Amino acid sequence: MLQLRDGDNLSCRATLRLEEVFTLDDPTDTLRAVWKVKEQLRVVLRTGSLEDAAEARKVLEELVKAAARPETNRLYRTVCRWWKEIEVLIITGATTGKVEANNTAIKNIKRTARGYRNAANYKSVILLRSAVRTAA
Structure with a gap:
């Protein structure tokens, strides 16, 4: 459940527990890599300008390549496919x-x-x- 929460809103205790999970339960570091992809996607969607979004998208691409998981690759393809709509969200802030x-x-x-x-x-x-x- 900790992995689903916002990384920005984790308490000190929750952050330590998450690090413990990454260290003890994940010797291949896969969970940490996937969690970083999730957090970076949040950064992309939270940006205030198209320039910041493009920069955050590049970081997301690097994290996806580092994670090397089919799920993260599929997620990145979806982000690329919907990039025009994501740009509209960033510019207008309008959602459904x-x-x-x-x-x-x-x-x-x-x-x-x-x-x-x-x-x-x-x-x-x-x-x-x-x-x-x-x-x-």
Whole structure:
């Protein structure tokens, strides 16, 4: 679980535990290499300019080559394939997070409202719950 957390937000104790895991449980240093790739991808997506992103992408490429794992290679190919979209994210900061959250909320309403036979009532429940979420 430590490997999934943000490297920036690890406590001193968690950092020591992570180092212990890398040292004792990973004699080939594969886990450390893959973790560095994950952290560098976070750096790429967090950058504020295209120049910084390009520089971070180069570092990511070097870390992927050093890791030499099929998973990290596939991840890097995906980043390259989606690079134009990642640039848009970096420039605008726009994501589809709100739309995805609304879709999830509607699916949850649908799951709990199996008994609705009237489409107008179903639509009203969705709109009312959405209004309550935005008002709070």
